Amino acid sequence: MYDLIIIGAGPAGITAAVYAARKRLSILVITGNIGGQTAWSGDIENYTGYQFISGPDLAAKFEEHMRQYNIALKENESATAIKKNGDVIMVTTNMGSYESRSLIIASGKRTRDLNIPGEREYKNKGLTYCATCDGPLFSEKYVAVIGGGNSALDAALQLVNIASKVYIINNVSSLGGDAIMREKLESNSKVVIFNNSQVKAVLGEKFVKSIKILSPGGEIELPAQGVFVEIGLMPNSEFAQDLEKNKAGEIKVSSCNETSIPGIFAAGDVTDVPEKQIIIAAGEGAKAALNVFRYLSQHKFQDA
């Protein structure tokens, strides 16, 4: 039985682990990967102490900091269920199950899927979720960006310098995001914007060749060798079935990071905390760990 299990090892989970280790708690960290979204970020210029650092470098520093302490770590493992019986919290994963007196959920967010035919088959075969990474491979090709918010506009602006044609498929009546980005795209002759349109399927042979969309004018097949999915993020909170969440699926927390079940805390992007930022997630992780420490010292455990 651990004092604390932490699910996730992004900025929130890692900071919680460091704080809890310094309180000499026995800790298990369960995570799919180390670094979370930070490891995917490009340039970071607003993490105090670093005027400039790349996402992978900051994630590597987080990891190095955590590994200074004696913390049990299960990588490539993901939680599938949590259950509290009496004072024992049981975390079930795809590999096994673990018991603890307290829990911090810091499982973050992931890119939202389209859930349409062809998405899974063509992942990395023309369909990608990272324009920054894979965009340069589509030089002089036709590409489609799915989405209409800031991340979609950002992807489209990167792609106009690379591809020969950029379709933007937006499911509402006009593009969102920053006006300045929108204007740049609207005035670019390479860009064609489809508003009020949904992507129905990704088609191809070995690689993507086209997409099928439903627009107000009817069903259209657009030639595209690259499909960039930029429809936002969703919280990794499905396994936390018994906890109270908001409409977006984010776990509701108090200002002390408590969830609706005593002993279970949550921190970072998976919660309803306003503003999703690396530094905020890290701060929330620290706060959660300190509140766990308080809970463990003040709570009268039945089996103790």
Place this chain on the structure above:
Amino acid sequence: MAKVLVYSTPTCPWCIRVKQFLTDNKIGFENYDVSADQAKAEEMIQKSGQMGVPVVEIDGTIIVGFDKERIKSTLGL
């Protein structure tokens, strides 16, 4: 000494990490920037059957993504 090739783009975070990992482990490698070299981009797609970067080739074995464990075991680290 294993022959190691890295197909990458300068902007992808995992490409930076995979190159850093090889350097930290004192593994020499040849890097191809597939954003600038179209022929190498085609070669990467041909060899790996997909279009995501990074791709690492170790003595003919293709590893897609920064798969630290597979890179380590293939290199015998």
